[in-house]
Amino acid sequence: MSSKQFKVLLCDDSMLVRKQLKEIITDAGVKTIFEASNGQEALLIIEEHKPDVMFLDIVMPIMNGIETLKEIKKNNFKIKTIMISSSGTQTHLKNALEEGAHDFIQKPWKETQITTILDRIRQEGGF
Amino acid sequence: MFSQYFGNYLLNKNMVTAEQLKDVLTLQKSVHVKLGILALNFGCMNSGQVQEVHQQQMKQDKRFGEIAIDLGYLNEQQLQTLLSSQKQGHLQLSQALIDQKYLTLAELENELESYKQDCQLTNDQLELLKQGNIDKIVPAFLNFEDPSHLNIYNDYTALLLKNMIRLLDESPFLKKETLPDKYSGQWLICQDIQGENNLYTGIAGDEDMILNMASKFAGEQFTELDEMTKASITEFLNVNNGIFLVNMSNQNIELQMNPLEIFQNVSIERNNGTYIIPIYLAQGKVYLIISNKKFCLE
Numbered sequence: 001m002s003s004k005q006f007k008v009l010l011c012d013d014s015m016l017v018r019k020q021l022k023e024i025i026t027d028a029g030v031k032t033i034f035e036a037s038n039g040q041e042a043l044l045i046i047e048e049h050k051p052d053v054m055f056l057d058i059v060m061p062i063m064n065g066i067e068t069l070k071e072i073k074k075n076n077f078k079i080k081t082i083m084i085s086s087s088g089t090q091t092h093l094k095n096a097l098e099e100g101a102h103d104f105i106q107k108p109w110k111e112t113q114i115t116t117i118l119d120r121i122r123q124e125g126g127f
Numbered sequence: 128m129f130s131q132y133f134g135n136y137l138l139n140k141n142m143v144t145a146e147q148l149k150d151v152l153t154l155q156k157s158v159h160v161k162l163g164i165l166a167l168n169f170g171c172m173n174s175g176q177v178q179e180v181h182q183q184q185m186k187q188d189k190r191f192g193e194i195a196i197d198l199g200y201l202n203e204q205q206l207q208t209l210l211s212s213q214k215q216g217h218l219q220l221s222q223a224l225i226d227q228k229y230l231t232l233a234e235l236e237n238e239l240e241s242y243k244q245d246c247q248l249t250n251d252q253l254e255l256l257k258q259g260n261i262d263k264i265v266p267a268f269l270n271f272e273d274p275s276h277l278n279i280y281n282d283y284t285a286l287l288l289k290n291m292i293r294l295l296d297e298s299p300f301l302k303k304e305t306l307p308d309k310y311s312g313q314w315l316i317c318q319d320i321q322g323e324n325n326l327y328t329g330i331a332g333d334e335d336m337i338l339n340m341a342s343k344f345a346g347e348q349f350t351e352l353d354e355m356t357k358a359s360i361t362e363f364l365n366v367n368n369g370i371f372l373v374n375m376s377n378q379n380i381e382l383q384m385n386p387l388e389i390f391q392n393v394s395i396e397r398n399n400g401t402y403i404i405p406i407y408l409a410q411g412k413v414y415l416i417i418s419n420k421k422f423c424l425e
Binding site (some may be wrong): 013014015016017019020059060061085086087088089090091106107108 | 178294318345354355358359361362366367368369370372375376381382384385386
């Protein structure tokens with residue numbers, strides 16, 4: 001399956017981060033990209049549009065990334081979640097993986113980290 | 128890093144003009160540091176001895192090091208140390224100042240000594256500054272009175288300076304000065320860090336400085352402080368604080384960050400546990416505000 005058929009959700013309260021991620025992911029061939037600025041918005045998009053992959057920040061207002069992961073698990077939503085956070089502490093990493101995160105990238109990221117993960121998910125064929 | 132500190136010191140003392148400083152800071156990257164400057168910086172020779180060797184070089188077909196050894200100003204070991212240090216960045220400013228004739232050797236020698244004294248730096252601290260060791264420089268320049276938070280404040284300040292270099296391509300420096308009692312300005316971006324040691328952090332500055340930092344962080348030129356500019360400056364603080372949390376976590380101190388906040392036209396006063404620290408950048412200054420309690424904004 002080509003990455004062009006991915007639907008990707010970007011969930012970060014920073015407009016700049018969403019813009020920069022969107023540019024990288026668009027260049028990687030992804031055509032359908034949704035945006036959310038907190039976990040609550042993300043859950044609504046997941047329910048309605050069923051994106052395949054989500055890049056999810058941890059520290060956000062209203063609903064943070066770990067709370068969002070718990071809701072995804074509870075509702076049994078099928079989405080591969082890549083945490084993308086400035087705070088890559090062992091505790092955050094452990095909590096995120098326990099709650100079902102697929103991968104973890106610490107900010108500031110390199111473009112190749114994003115594209116490598118997208119490629120890996122495509123190769124895993126988990127869609 | 129030493130170039131920014133010493134260069135600014137010379138500017139404040141009117142030893143060089145802003146134009147001259149800009150000139151030598153640009154030139155220094157291509158300058159070849161000569162042994163005379165090295166010997167002066169290392170304190171192996173004084174300016175009179177360096178000049179004497181230069182005069183002898185006009186009369187003899189010998190290198191600087193050979194003549195200095197002949198005259199008993201250097202020994203072989205010192206010469207080898209100087210030769211191996213020839214590529215140290217901080218010396219290039221000194222060489223550029225001499226090459227451009229903005230300072231004489233004697234003036235340079237005096238100013239290096241005055242700088243050390245005025246900043247109350249020990250020889251070891253001056254050496255750390257020349258090596259660009261930011262972790263060690265911060266405690267030499269700042270005097271946090273709160274002993275329980277001393278290390279955490281020093282570590283945080285050093286990390287912010289390093290991230291200004293790494294993420295903003297800036298050359299930030301501190302001054303040995305009395306910290307201001309109050310910040311009143313256009314913008315304050317802050318983030319609370321909670322845990323074993325609560326830490327309240329902020330970057331404050333006028334619109335031009337915030338625009339400049341936000342533009343550098345995002346890699347695009349912002350001309351007004353709109354939502355994207357705010358997103359960029361807040362993300363810079365967020366990334367810095369995230370790295371701070373990782374550093375603390377590596378020391379087995381687990382902390383959590385709260386969402387960022389941004390305020391316009393605020394005043395904040397220095398008090399017990401709250402510090403307002405000017406950080407000097409090429410275009411002006413911004414302030415790091417750091418506290419062990421929630422900011423009391425006016």
